[in-house]
Amino acid sequence: MSRVHPAGQRHADVLPEEHPMPPAEDLNALDPLIWPRGAKRDDGVMTIGGVDVRELAERYGTPLYIYDEEDVRARAREYAAAFHDGDVHYAGKAFLCTAVARWVKEEGLGLDVCSGGELAVAMAADFPPERITMHGSNKSVAELERGLDAGVGRIVLDSFEEIARLGYLARRKGVRAKVMIRVTTGVEAHTHEFIATAHDDQKFGFSRSSGAALEAVRRVLDLEQLELVGLHSHIGSQIFETDGFEVAAHRLAELLVAIREEHGVELPELDLGGGYGIAYVDGDEPHDPKSLADGLRTIVARECRAYGLQMPKLTVEPGRAIVGPGGVTVYEVGTVKNVEGLRTYVSVDGGMSDNLRTSLYGADYTSVLASRSSDAGPMLSRLVGKHCESGDIVVRDLWLPEDLTAGDLVAVAATGAYCRSMASNYNHVPKPAVVAIRDGVPRVIVRRESDADLLRLDAEVEEA
Structure with a gap:
């Protein structure tokens, strides 16, 4: 099985048999057993608790933990x-x-x-x-x-x-x-x-x-x-x-x-x-x-x-x-890098600092393109973070649309447990905000860390 990329490159058949290539329409599906009960698609865009993830990303930044x-x-x-x-x-x-x-x-x-x-x-x-x-x-x-x-x-x-x-x-x-x-x-x-x-x-x-x-x-x-x-x-x-x-x-x-x-x-x-x-x-x-x-x-x-x-x-x-099923993490795609004959590495603006579970014990996750739907064919992918570790992997094996590009938002399901709890500041990356949505109204329940937070405990930083 192989797919042609927009640039004419091909994937080899390297994905394990337990992850067969899905039909293109499955790339937009939200399995109700995996995603929050309040997660839906509205005109192709994921909404959580009735709120558009693009609006949440614009308002609160990414990466972003979102709880229904x-x-x-x-x-x-x-x-x-x-x-x-x-x-x-x-x-x-x-x-x-x-x-x-x-x-x-x-x-x-x-x-x-x-x-x-x-x-x-x-x-x-x-x-x-x-x-x-x-x-x-x-x-x-x-x-x-x-x-x-x-x-x-x-x-x-x-x-x-x-x-x-x-x-x-x-x-x-x-x-x-x-x-x-x-x-x-x-x-x-x-x-x-x-x-x-x-x-x-x-x-x-x-x-x-x-x-x-x-x-x-x-x-x-x-x-x-x-x-x-x-x-x-x-x-x-x-x-x-x-x-x-x-x-x-x-x-x-x-x-x-x-x-x-x-x-x-x-x-x-x-x-x-x-x-x-x-x-x-x-x-x-x-x-x-x-x-x-x-x-x-x-x-x-x-x-x-x-x-x-x-x-x-x-x-x-x-x-x-x-708490696990009700949590979703939304990232912005930065770099989409094809390794010919193997897979495409999709880099996001977070990684092991906000979700250590994949690196720690090989956890599996489901992830989809969230900011729009796509009719493009499946692309064998690995969702990776921005940290200086080859083990900085969010989702090891998944299919994403071939037209995925920088600026798109991807969502990872079932991140409500042990992701924010295990979060770190590796590479001095600030921890994401946590937003809860109820009755269609989002609110911050844990604020995003800033550079000032990263420096707050540094004993030799001079006070302004």
Whole structure:
């Protein structure tokens, strides 16, 4: 298969079989599983929440993170309804700012934070501290103190040092902290190595198989200033299969039985984490919240019946599944460079500084020409950034119209999670603005960085 470029150049047949050449009309399509619910084409131009992306780019600049606020809020409501008999805590690491914290609060969800900085954002948004769970694999003394002072609802313990550290701090402050123990269940989740978190050979939690988790329980129960309310398990991220959760629930039930036999207590809460996958490319099939809730509830209930345990209160921690699909990144095309016989490199005005996921663990994305539609044929492309790294890739393999040119806008779908959160200033590139759209009205919720922001912490810059 080969295509003729406008200049008469040809592409070799180098794209993997899983990315076959699409019909030209498919280049303009917006798959509703991948794009925000409020994303459409109006006279060929992409609109999000009823607003033309050209208008957004002109007004706020590019690159630009755009959120369909109603999409995010609706997904939060759907999770709350699906897990009506438990708790849903939004995983703030996916993307957190004061506006998003308020959305989550207003839709009735709790919030997970995993650093003092995330807790600071939550408190700035007046998030109810009793609805906050504090995570982190190496929480500092200062962070633990901040959590205790704020009165967070749960602190998830991740190491023996942390048990002793929190116990000392709680005693010194005269408070009794509610805690959970993070258990690594040995489950090999079907996901990338860097986002699998429940196998034994990694940094998180207490191993069930080694006996460390049971020893952690003993140490917590020996400290009267810590109240053990449950177990926590997180098997990874971007997961579509439920078999890993089933194995994890079985192993957690065994641990609950061991705790009951040794200490005569049944823990009332079980946090199964998050990591539910979303659609990034054609073929991804995410679970809807209700089917996911029904499945997890059935799995845990079956295990509890088998072991004679009371059904614990379930908590889940979706982050990506709530905020990911509602986010889009819009870039302006700068350079279109054909490498004859291979592909065309389409360079945009952002890259790995605003989306590290492709470089970090080979994430796949869907991207389209957004500022107009095109009847041109497909062009085998690689969407790349402006940074001085050959690994600065936004979308590795995709088809874009052959008439793509400098000044066009391209949009990348499902960038609502872990893009702004992981953004950097590599090559001293300012971080993009974040705009939310609701009821057809856009507003900045995180402003674009300026050169002054880049220099603000430079100790030797002379004050004007």
